[in-house]
Amino acid sequence: MSHHIIDFKDVHFxxxxxxxxxxxxxxxxxxxxxxxxxxxNGAGKSTLISHMNGYLLPAKGTIIIGDMHLNKSxxxxxxxTVGVVFQNPDDQLFMPTVFDDVAFGPLNLGMTEERVVERxxxxxxxxxxxxxxxxxxxxxxxxxKRAVTIxxxxxxxxxxxxMDEPAASLDPKSRRQLINLLKEFRHTxxxxxHDLDLIMDVCERCLVISDGKVAADGATGELLTxxxxxxxxxxxxxxxxxxx
Amino acid sequence: xxxxxxxxxxIGYLDTLAYKNxxxxxxxxxxKLVTTIVFVFMVVSFPKYELSKLIPFFIFPVFMSAAGEIPxxxxxxxxxxxxxxxxxxxxxxxxxxxxxxxxxxxxKFSGGWVSCISIMIRFTLTISSALLLVATTSFPGxxxxxxxxxxxxxxxxxxxxxxxxxxxxxxxxxxxxxxxNMRTFGRKKYGLxxxxxxxGLLFMKTVERSExxxxxxxxxGFNGEIxxxxxxxxxxxxxxxxxxxxxxxxxxxxxxxxRILGELAL
Ligand SMILES: Nc1ncnc2c1ncn2[C@@H]1O[C@H](COP(=O)(O)OP(=O)(O)OP(=O)(O)O)[C@@H](O)[C@H]1O
Ligand SMILES: [Mg+2]
Numbered sequence: 025m026s027h028h029i030i031d032f033k034d035v036h037f038x039x040x041x042x043x044x045x046x047x048x049x050x051x052x053x054x055x056x057x058x059x060x061x062x063x064x065n066g067a068g069k070s071t072l073i074s075h076m077n078g079y080l081l082p083a084k085g086t087i088i089i090g091d092m093h094l095n096k097s098x099x100x101x102x103x104x105t106v107g108v109v110f111q112n113p114d115d116q117l118f119m120p121t122v123f124d125d126v127a128f129g130p131l132n133l134g135m136t137e138e139r140v141v142e143r144x145x146x147x148x149x150x151x152x153x154x155x156x157x158x159x160x161x162x163x164x165x166x167x168x169k170r171a172v173t174i175x176x177x178x179x180x181x182x183x184x185x186x187m188d189e190p191a192a193s194l195d196p197k198s199r200r201q202l203i204n205l206l207k208e209f210r211h212t213x214x215x216x217x218h219d220l221d222l223i224m225d226v227c228e229r230c231l232v233i234s235d236g237k238v239a240a241d242g243a244t245g246e247l248l249t250x251x252x253x254x255x256x257x258x259x260x261x262x263x264x265x266x267x268x
Numbered sequence: 269x270x271x272x273x274x275x276x277x278x279i280g281y282l283d284t285l286a287y288k289n290x291x292x293x294x295x296x297x298x299x300k301l302v303t304t305i306v307f308v309f310m311v312v313s314f315p316k317y318e319l320s321k322l323i324p325f326f327i328f329p330v331f332m333s334a335a336g337e338i339p340x341x342x343x344x345x346x347x348x349x350x351x352x353x354x355x356x357x358x359x360x361x362x363x364x365x366x367x368x369x370x371x372x373x374x375x376k377f378s379g380g381w382v383s384c385i386s387i388m389i390r391f392t393l394t395i396s397s398a399l400l401l402v403a404t405t406s407f408p409g410x411x412x413x414x415x416x417x418x419x420x421x422x423x424x425x426x427x428x429x430x431x432x433x434x435x436x437x438x439x440x441x442x443x444x445x446x447x448x449n450m451r452t453f454g455r456k457k458y459g460l461x462x463x464x465x466x467x468g469l470l471f472m473k474t475v476e477r478s479e480x481x482x483x484x485x486x487x488x489g490f491n492g493e494i495x496x497x498x499x500x501x502x503x504x505x506x507x508x509x510x511x512x513x514x515x516x517x518x519x520x521x522x523x524x525x526x527r528i529l530g531e532l533a534l
Contacts (some may be wrong), residue, residue, distance in 0.1 A: 037514055077487050079483045079486075079487065099486075100489075100491065103487050103488075103489060104489065107487075107488075108487050110480075110484060113478060114439075114477075114481070115480040115481050115484055116481070116484040118405060118432055118481050118484070118485060119408075120283075120407070120408035120409075121287075121408075124408075124496070126487065127497055128485075128488055128489075128490075128495075129488035131495040131496075131497065132488060132489030132490060132491070132495060133489055137497060141497070158285070158287055159514075160283050160284075162435060162439070163283075163284070176488065180488065180489075213382070224331065231530065
């Protein structure tokens with residue numbers, strides 16, 4: 025199934041203030057892969073993720089999503105294919121109630137009302153937030169907000185799931201539930217995180233980003249045990265591998 | 269400036285009230301909206317010097333706040349908050365209109381005073397019922413009702429975003445104010461320079477955040493049209509509510525209930 029592919033070719037991006045955030049990034053992610061993206065603060069992970077559904081468009085280079093070239097005219101289709109959970113949940117919750125927010129995506133995909141209600145309830149259940157249904161999102165705790173944004177993207181059932189720091193500010197039990205959920209998710213998934221244990225658990229493949237470039241690309245088990253590589257990128261061994 | 273926190277949470281409070289579950293909250297938003305519009309129209313349509321016929325209309329806001337479990341103190345506070353504006357408009361009446369109208373126990377009331385009081389009463393009635401509408405329906409609920417009453421979508425969506433970004437602005441302001449307070453240790457004067465740069469920062473942050481929110485809406489398929497679940501249904505209770513309320517308004521409008529009751533009592 026070729027339509028679950030993400031292909032970056034020599035992608036460059038510079039912010040308006042002159043910060044060079046991506047500096048010639050290339051990689052190809054194929055159907056069903058689960059890929060972790062790690063790197064120091066400011067390495068360019070969030071910038072990279074913002075390119076995956078056209079929030080930002082590259083200054084130079086090409087991005088292919090499925091069988092489409094990503095550009096202004098294909099953005100809307102790409103957004104149906106790629107569901108993105110951004111780093112800051114406050115920017116993603118905009119509807120009056122939690123339920124309305126989760127239903128927003130499915131409604132826009134043009135589903136019938138019954139399907140929308142069913143899917144939204146399902147998604148809220150999955151992240152354990154059914155009891156928050158009627159609350160206004162700006163009255164939730166940080167972890168609850170994050171869980172709801174995840175539900176909002178799950179409800180769309182996109183082919184490709186992209187997440188930026190999904191586990192930040194989740195309590196240990198919710199984090200574990202998220203990991204289990206991600207493991208069950210059969211489609212292509214891409215996860216940027218500083219939680220290296222989560223990456224170890226969920227992703228088979230890993231990209232190490234450094235100064236807007238791909239510093240390493242390979243099997244998670246190998247990269248995240250390579251102490252020299254980790255040291256160079258402000259990272260350290262996953263906790264589960266320390267003290268052994 | 270710390271008061272800002274309180275002000276902000278008060279805006280949010282109106283929202284919180286809207287998520288109660290009472291008879292009034294469960295009514296179809298459209299029915300509440302139409303009833304409130306009729307109410308406002310009736311109240312405003314009285315002649316300039318009307319006083320006694322206005323009194324029975326207080327039943328509506330009192331009913332809404334009692335049955336909707338909306339604390340009257342909250343509504344009164346909000347009323348007080350905006351009252352200076354109306355007071356300014358009304359207070360000129362006694363100045364210009366000095367013809368004597370009533371003579372109560374020897375004290376002469378000029379037409380100006382009567383119309384001034386009439387304006388204040390109308391203001392209290394209309395604003396409190398509008399506040400109660402939002403407090404029992406939620407602002408988005410009102411927008412949804414407007415949309416379903418065939419108000420053009422452009423207006424509804426504008427209104428909706430106005431409300432949403434109001435919160436964004438309030439939240440950002442609160443964050444900045446909090447951050448400043450945290451490191452000024454109660455020193456009262458921040459200085460003009462900090463004040464100005466704060467306003468600039470606030471503007472930048474709000475614009476950027478609104479942009480990010482807009483983009484995350486797009487990434488969930490938004491293309492200029494807000495699709496809302498049409499879950500409200502008009503039921504028997506809604507019709508009973510609307511018919512009773514509007515019938516009462518018409519009776520109050522035509523007959524001087526306060527005077528009739530007074531005469532009956534004598
Ligand atoms: N809106 C912006 N304008 C200008 N520069 C920016 C902007 N957003 C990010 N940058 C810069 O781009 C670079 C990459 O930032 P990015 O947010 O992608 O990092 P990151 O890898 O996600 O970091 P973190 O782990 O802290 O989330 C940083 O040097 C940052 O300062
Ligand atoms: Mg980031």
